[in-house]
Amino acid sequence: MTTAEAGTGTQPFTIDGQLCFALHSASRAMTACYRQGLDALGLTYSQYAVMLVLWQYEAVSMGFLCEQLHLDSGTLSPLLKRLEKQGRVTRRRRPEDERTLEIACTEEGRELYDRARLVQRDVERATGMSAPELADLRGRLDELAERLRAATTLQEQRAAGA
Incomplete structure (x- = not known):
């Protein structure tokens, strides 16, 4: 029996037979396709994802942002600090509940919206779909x-x- 035949799943137990690798490869290709346009905006892909949530909701709690992006606060905190340093978001404790950290889009952050939509449009075109x-x-x-x-x-x- 070859290594490829040893798998118990329905797909071949090879790199080409793995759904996880196809998704990983597609994700890397998608992120790379966004990179050039986002670089011109001074955003990483992860920062772009944060900004998408803020453009939609304007201001959100850290918990909500974590839920939307399926990331934990330890992962988001340094990213948010960089966006705040760039003047694109603010982070503050909500006066009505000091335990809740609120993340909000600044005017400078809102100004990226139209340019970011053009990046998205270019990537959509690149998919050919x-x-x-x-x-x-x-x-x-x-x-x-x-x-x-x-x-x-x-x-x-x-x-x-x-």
């Missing part, structure tokens, strides 16, 4: 991510109970 195709793929990937998060949570609960 129509708007409905992009929406379908995004929906399917969102569903996959949710199923995988649920499976991970279940595994963690089982491990904690064992």
Whole structure:
């Protein structure tokens, strides 16, 4: 039996047969496609993701931002500090609840919006996919991510109970 035949899944146990690698490769290619346009805005891809949330909601709690981006506060904090230093966001404790850190878009941050939309448009064109195709793929990937998060949570609960 070859190594490729040893897998118990339905896909070949090779690098080309791994969904995780195809997703990883596509993610890296997508991020690289964004890089040139975002560099011109002085944003990393992770900072762009933060700004997308702030452009949509204007100001959010750290907890909400973590939920939206599926990241923890330890990962977001240094990124937010850099955006604040650039004058694109503010971070402050909410007066009504000192425990809650609020992240808000500044005027300078809002000024990036139109230019960032052009970057997104260029990347969408680079995919060669129509708007409905992009929406379908995004929906399917969102569903996959949710199923995988649920499976991970279940595994963690089982491990904690064992």
